[in-house]
Every structure is written in C-alpha cells, then in structure tokens.
Amino acid sequence: MERDPAVFVYGISINSHSRVFGTTAGLVEQFGKERCFETPISEETMLGFGLGASINGLRPIHVHLRVDFLILAMNQLLNMVSNYNYATAGKVKIPLVIRAIVGRGWGQGSQHSKSLHSYFAHIPGLKVVLPTTPYDAKGLLISSIRDNNPVVFIEHRWLYWAEADVPEDPYTIPLGEGNILRSGKDITIVATSWMNVEALKAAEILKRKADVDVEIVDPRTIAPLNDDLIITSVKKTGHCLVADNDWVHCGFGAEVAARVSEKCFGYLKSPVKRIGWEHTPCPTVRVLENKFYSNAETIIRLVESILQLPSADLSNEDFYSHEKHFMGPF
Amino acid sequence: MNKELSLDLYKKLFLVRRAEEYIVKHYPENEMKCPMHMSMGQEAISVGVCAALKPEDQVFASYRSHAAFLAKTEDTDLFFAELYGRATGTAQGKSGSMHLAAPNQGYMYSSGIVASCIPLAVGAAYANKYLMKPQVACVFLGDGALDTGAFWESLNVASLMALPALFIVEDNGYAVNTPVDARQSFKDLVDIARSFGCNAWKSDSTDVEVIYSLTVNAIKLSRMIGKPSLLHFKCYRYLEHVGIHEDFNMGYRTRNEYLDWYKRDPITLQRNRLSRMGYRDGELERIEGSINAKIETSIIKAKETHHPKPEELYRGVFYENNLL
Numbered sequence: 001m002e003r004d005p006a007v008f009v010y011g012i013s014i015n016s017h018s019r020v021f022g023t024t025a026g027l028v029e030q031f032g033k034e035r036c037f038e039t040p041i042s043e044e045t046m047l048g049f050g051l052g053a054s055i056n057g058l059r060p061i062h063v064h065l066r067v068d069f070l071i072l073a074m075n076q077l078l079n080m081v082s083n084y085n086y087a088t089a090g091k092v093k094i095p096l097v098i099r100a101i102v103g104r105g106w107g108q109g110s111q112h113s114k115s116l117h118s119y120f121a122h123i124p125g126l127k128v129v130l131p132t133t134p135y136d137a138k139g140l141l142i143s144s145i146r147d148n149n150p151v152v153f154i155e156h157r158w159l160y161w162a163e164a165d166v167p168e169d170p171y172t173i174p175l176g177e178g179n180i181l182r183s184g185k186d187i188t189i190v191a192t193s194w195m196n197v198e199a200l201k202a203a204e205i206l207k208r209k210a211d212v213d214v215e216i217v218d219p220r221t222i223a224p225l226n227d228d229l230i231i232t233s234v235k236k237t238g239h240c241l242v243a244d245n246d247w248v249h250c251g252f253g254a255e256v257a258a259r260v261s262e263k264c265f266g267y268l269k270s271p272v273k274r275i276g277w278e279h280t281p282c283p284t285v286r287v288l289e290n291k292f293y294s295n296a297e298t299i300i301r302l303v304e305s306i307l308q309l310p311s312a313d314l315s316n317e318d319f320y321s322h323e324k325h326f327m328g329p330f
Numbered sequence: 331m332n333k334e335l336s337l338d339l340y341k342k343l344f345l346v347r348r349a350e351e352y353i354v355k356h357y358p359e360n361e362m363k364c365p366m367h368m369s370m371g372q373e374a375i376s377v378g379v380c381a382a383l384k385p386e387d388q389v390f391a392s393y394r395s396h397a398a399f400l401a402k403t404e405d406t407d408l409f410f411a412e413l414y415g416r417a418t419g420t421a422q423g424k425s426g427s428m429h430l431a432a433p434n435q436g437y438m439y440s441s442g443i444v445a446s447c448i449p450l451a452v453g454a455a456y457a458n459k460y461l462m463k464p465q466v467a468c469v470f471l472g473d474g475a476l477d478t479g480a481f482w483e484s485l486n487v488a489s490l491m492a493l494p495a496l497f498i499v500e501d502n503g504y505a506v507n508t509p510v511d512a513r514q515s516f517k518d519l520v521d522i523a524r525s526f527g528c529n530a531w532k533s534d535s536t537d538v539e540v541i542y543s544l545t546v547n548a549i550k551l552s553r554m555i556g557k558p559s560l561l562h563f564k565c566y567r568y569l570e571h572v573g574i575h576e577d578f579n580m581g582y583r584t585r586n587e588y589l590d591w592y593k594r595d596p597i598t599l600q601r602n603r604l605s606r607m608g609y610r611d612g613e614l615e616r617i618e619g620s621i622n623a624k625i626e627t628s629i630i631k632a633k634e635t636h637h638p639k640p641e642e643l644y645r646g647v648f649y650e651n652n653l654l
Contacts, residue, residue, distance in 0.1 A: 040483065040490065046487070053456050075443065080446050080450065091646075
C-alpha cells in the first residue's frame, strides 16, 4: 500500500477490534478510511464493486472473514470477474485480490469452516492461492496484489499462529510455483494449506518411528496448477498421498490423482490415495469435529498402510490441538 | 435545444433502430448465431442518456444492450463483427450480443445476468472519485433488475459512499413475460431512491430530448452535490424478450398496448420534430441513406472477415501482459 496508492482494502468489519485476526492491523490508521474501509453486508455488490474499481485503475483487496461468506458473491465471481477478460480480449487489467478465510475448530460448524478452493479453481479466469508458511503468505500475497488478474487468496485461520523469520522487505513468490516443504525418497504427500502442517508432523513421526522419508509438496497455487514438482516427486518415490484441506469428493485431490495417473503411471508402486474431510457438513461439537477432519495421525496410518508397515504406537505423541491457541469466541 | 443537437439525436436514434432492423432482416440467414435481446422501442433512453454523457464517461449495461452500445460507440463495424462472430469483433465473437464490451470507447460491459453490471458501475464510480477523474459511471438496467438484491445493495452503497454513479432504469414493464405488478410490491421507485439519498426522477416520455435534458440535469446535480442519480424511464419493448419476432399472441400482452406506445414511437417523434424545425424530407432521407449505407457496409465487412482462429479459444482468459 505504501508502494502503490492504487491498492485499497475493504470488506465487512475489517476495522473492528480483531482487525481480521490481525491482518489489517494499523492499515486504517496509516492509510485512512478511503483506502481501508468497512462495507455494508452486501457481498455480491461489493465484489462487483471491486471488479468495477479494478478495471478503472485501482487494485482492490476484498476481504471475507470466512470463505462461506464469499459464497454470497458467487454470481460476481463466476459470471463477471472470471469472464471479464475474455469479453475484452485480454486487454483490461483486473488486479483484484479476494482474501477469504477458512475457519476451523471451537464450534465453527457448517457455515464458518469451508475452504472450497477446488470450487474456485474449477473456474477459468481465476487464480487460486493457498499459502501455508509465513514466508509464502507474504510473498504470495504481494504477488497476488501485483498480479493483473483476479486472485482468490485462501487463508487458513490457524496459520495466523505460525511463526517464522520473514524478510522485512517486500518480496514476491511467482504464482503457479509449488514448493518442496520437506525432501524425502519414500512417499510423496501433496498437501494444501493447514494439511501441510499436519503432513510435516506426520513426516517427523514417521521418520522417527519407521525411518520413512516423506517428501511434502505444497503446490501453493492450485490455479493455474504447475504439476512439475508433484510429477517429479512421485516418479522418484512411486507413492502419492494427497492431503487436502477440503472435502475429498470432486476435490483437488482428484485432480492430482488424475494427473499423477496420467503422467506417472509406470512409476506408481501403489494407487494414489486421498484424504480430506468426511463427506458431511462440518459438525459443531468437538468429538464429531475431530472425526470430521483428517490430521497427522490419519496421514501416518495411511502411509503405514501404503508402505505396508506395522502400526506405530502413537500414544505418547503430541498432536496438534487448536485449544492451545484458541478458546473462542469466534 | 438547438437544431444540430436535435439532428444528432435523430441520427443516433435512426442508427440504432436501423441496425436492429438489419438484424431482423439477416438473422434468419443463421449467420448471427447468438441470442438477441432487441432494444427496439426503447432507443430514446440509450440515445438520450448517452448523448448527455461525455466521451470519457463510462457505460455498463444488461443483455438488452444494442441501443446502449451503439448510442455510446456508434461503432457498427465492431458491433456487427461481434454479432457475426468475426475476428474483428469486440471479443472476436467470444461475447456475441450479450457481452458486448469496448472499454477503450467507454462502453465497459454488458451482462447476460440481470443486475450483474450494476455493482461494477458503483465500483467504477468509486475509482473515478478516488482518482479524482471527473467522469461518470452510468449503468442501464431493466425493471427486472429492481427485483434483485444487487440493485438495492448498489443503490445503498453508491448513496452511502456518495459516488458519481448514474442508474438508468429502462422499465418496459416485463421481466421476460412477467409483468411488474406480479413481481414488485413497491409503488414508487423514485420515492424510495430519494430516501436513500440518491437524486431521482421519473418519466414516461419517449421523447429523446426530454430524456437527454433530464440526464444532463441529473449529471449536473450529481456533480454539484456529490451523490448518485437515478432516472426511472417507462418504455415499451416492441419485440419478444429474446429474438426478432413480435409476441402479441403469447397472451401476456396485447397488440393494442403496443399500438398505444407506437403512437409515441421515439424515432417518429424526433423525425417529426425535425420536420417542424424546417428540415426537408429530402435532406432527412439523404442522412438516413448514409446511415443505411454505413450499416450495410459494416455487415458486408463483417461477413467478409474470417472467424477467429482456433487458437483464439485460449486467448484472453487472463490479462495478456501480466505483471507490473
């Protein structure tokens, strides 16, 4: 925003006390209400507003406190934003970033927890980005803001607690490039968003317990999807597991599985496996929510089954619990 | 109103009407293969409003946009090339009639989904205000759009943020074939719009000069007090909702209703005015002849131009020269 006065941020309640989990902290103070403003609860209109502002020379960042709320604007996203370039022969810049947050845990329930990235990635004309690490979050967000195309930027709320050293100065990470989060030779895990955290935990335990070297590929951008890293990795390991932070049916994992099957057929030593959310609405109560989501333990058990390893004793392992960080109210 | 302006308005009215009459003539040849939502009967609104706009002002519209597109751009070459699906069209035929766009001529977009362009005009108005550009963002919408949430949200946002947006309601009384009184419980849009803090006027005139003057005043007031304006115009669609035929045998409206409106046909009204002003028939026929020739030339040029190359399918999904 300092670099380019055309950038502005807007959305429902973005200047309220929590400042969108801290992500808009200080903006209204530094840039004023003209460049950081709250809107009526009019998701569809305000997304069309962003398209109108972007084709007129501004760089809007439209913030949605939940992906579930962005769904109110699907008409604008799918019928207007994604088509506008095609209707103008690719001659108009649409530097529009749509940030949308995935809620989870402590009773988020069925309307505050969706991710739906495959839903957005299905639509030509949209870019879809899901950062996991702090370094990626900064570099990918800056790239998205500077991109001249609409970008849906999906942020998992739990990742706001991640800590790592990040360069002070602005930097970019090209959209459409994946990242090897962990190198290994025995099995490839392709993970999205929060599931990278679970995959890293699973990999650490698998190394310790079974001397299995997991390779984790984070595609980071799923539209456009550059599958080079995935294909190279699976050709090396011969096994592929997709851990997606979403429902499995018709999801991103199916896309990866299809590509791996097309491009690594002769290299595969086992069928591609997919994990994600159970095919139900997200329940509110914790005991059912625990069953709804996959986690590091799910990954470990599946890797053991793929590699035909005995089940390790995990009774003393410390798996991730959001309640270490978060006790409500939203 | 001076003589030149009156003539200019007539030329535009005639251009729009005649362009659609040529569509009616050629459509059965099955070379323009896309749904057509014809403006015929409603032309005075687009022509009057667009004449009141400056070249740098911006227009958004719905799928019933032939009149708005031609009134804003007068570019019959681009128009027919797109309808014929040729490489010289607005999007090389990828848009057709429903998604016309010529942003470099201030004609920003047409949407095939009711009301969907309204928020764009509000955002465009925000950018214009933010960048201190004096231009107006104008959006044409039908009475069907008044049924949608997007319209009311946009009216609220534009009023709340005091944005230089101009809402032009073309109320032809039917959403597809469903009459207004079966869809809307409110009676007076202008009263409601004013209660939002939006300047608002209504008229059932088919006189292009009345519409022009109302629009000039609306824009002037919007600029002066920094609020959006809404103009609610009653009008009549001569042809079926989509397609080139009459539909008075469909049961939802009568030929007599049409004949009542046709007595006030906007093209005839303006031509009669020109006659009263002293323009001779021969003079007007010469002008009409040259407009006919322009349209015929555009159609011939379109037909002679090649269709898009197959690889064109993939172009334009994203912006061509991407990063800053």
